[in-house]
Amino acid sequence: MVRKIVYPKAGGVETIQIIEVQDPVPKSTEVCVRVHRAGINFAELMMRQGIYGSSPDFPFTPGYECSGEIESIGSAVTDFDIGDRVIAMTGFGGYAEKVCLDYRRVVVIPQSVTFDQAAAIPVTYGTAFHMLVHLGRFANGETLLVHHAAGGVGTAVAQICQSLGASEVIGTASREKREFVESLGMKFVDSATGDFVKKCKDLTDGKGVHHAIDPVGGRHLMKSYKSLRKGGKLYYFGASAAVRGNKRSRLAEIRMWLGMPRFDPLRMMSTNKAVFGVHMGLLEDSSIFEGHLSSINKMLLEGDVDPIIDSVWRFERVSEAQMHIHKRKNKGKVLLDFSPE
Ligand SMILES: NC(=O)c1ccc[n+]([C@@H]2O[C@H](COP(=O)([O-])OP(=O)(O)OC[C@H]3O[C@@H](n4cnc5c(N)ncnc54)[C@H](OP(=O)(O)O)[C@@H]3O)[C@@H](O)[C@H]2O)c1
Structure with a gap:
């Protein structure tokens, strides 16, 4: 079983739930990522309030982005190995211990890039x-x-x-x-x-x-x-x-x-x-975003940019983490920690 965060209905942080579900299994063109860090974005606070135009119907699991390791691979995927360290552009669903997504939305990160940095980038x-x-x-x-x-x-x-x-x-x-x-x-x-x-x-x-x-x-x-x-x-x-x-x-x-x-x-x-x-x-053409990510990766490796992490919160404290942003306290990116304890 794995845990994930759910927005059951529109509301304040007190509505947020953590539920247990069966381990997700990747479809043929998907990979399953064991999540270490998920970024919190301002848009995800607006989604929780029910005022964000392009979000799924409630209930849903938010999470535009996360970093982690490939845990399993669909039968048609050849580009990844189990254990690869990756950034996953989930769109939704990134606030979870494990998430399956299309392999084209996943990018391998260099060893020198930490899971914190990786989740703070996309x-x-x-x-x-x-x-x-x-x-x-x-x-x-x-x-x-x-x-x-x-x-x-x-x-x-x-x-x-x-x-x-x-x-x-x-x-x-x-x-x-x-x-x-x-x-x-x-x-x-x-x-x-x-x-x-x-x-x-x-x-x-x-x-x-x-x-x-x-x-x-x-x-x-x-x-x-x-x-x-x-x-x-x-x-x-x-x-x-x-x-x-x-x-x-x-x-x-x-x-x-x-x-x-x-x-x-x-x-x-x-x-x-x-x-x-x-x-x-x-964005209509996802290749534009992929091009940006590869340019940013280069800038990161050359030291031109370095994500500023405000704080990392265990995912069980997601409500406090979101309140930290509501209270305008953050200086840089706020992350959730989903790594195995
Ligand atoms: N269109 C897109 O594709 C896209 C993509 C990413 C982000 N965004 C937008 O860019 C903005 C920044 O996003 P982010 O994720 O990087 O968030 P962020 O800037 O880290 O958000 C938190 C900060 O926003 C400021 N803020 C302004 N009004 C606020 C309010 N009503 N409640 C709480 N904080 C408020 C506060 O800082 P100060 O009070 O110090 O200013 C707060 O610390 C958001 O509006 C987000 O929706 C849009």
Whole structure:
């Protein structure tokens, strides 16, 4: 028997259950991974609240990503050996002691990469790489604004754009994270009280930044757009403004929707600005993501990036781990430990 985490219905962390099920058996084109670490993503908190558009019906096991070892292999799979250390892009189901998935969603990791690092890479670095490199063609000497700068994606964005030669990175976060954000080479703006539009202009001779990364939504998104210079690029990829703590807040959701900007294409044309919508879970062509992962792997081995792990929690403490994120305490990635005791 194996244990896995289940969201039985929409609700707060108190609804989360851990259940025992039969050992999963891989189908012919699948491998079974004995999970060591699973990443926790902000989206999985939103799924639990029932406000994430592209998640399965309840009950389900969340978990976009995990790392572990191949335990068994389907009859048609030839690319893996039992015991291979891997990253698994599960999509859903990664919060489990064992998970079976299509072998094409699994990548072998070098011996020098730890299970912690491996589980912290796919969503955060994959998303950051997609925006900055694939869409944005981030160039040496360019400037960038990033929100939730101390979080999983935020720290990955900072590392990647600095390795590409960013001249200025402005990061917003909760007040308590100032020192941490500055230690990563960013200029800090307090997300509750600071004026990030002004800071972006002040640090760029009044022009604004080349790139702005916004996972907040609502009115905040237009402010990020205004932080751009002519020719700048805005990436919209989250809705954290719709979340207010552990329980679903319909008021926050409504506020976010009402505050969502309508971009004027004529103005965009006359300023040469671009707005990208980004949802990595809904990419049509999965080979794009696979390409990102192999580039990130190279950056990791060359020391250009190194995932920052905030904390690792035994999976039985998943509710506390998610509350840690709800309380905005994390600096870097939060992981669940599923390794055999
Ligand atoms: N579209 C995609 O494909 C994609 C992929 C990955 C992530 N995302 C989005 O990117 C954002 C960051 O994701 P992540 O997984 O790396 O999470 P994260 O940044 O580690 O998330 C936690 C941090 O977000 C900040 N935050 C802002 N509003 C919050 C709220 N209402 N409740 C709690 N914390 C809040 C807090 O930091 P501060 O208070 O210090 O800012 C908190 O520490 C999320 O909005 C996520 O949905 C989107």
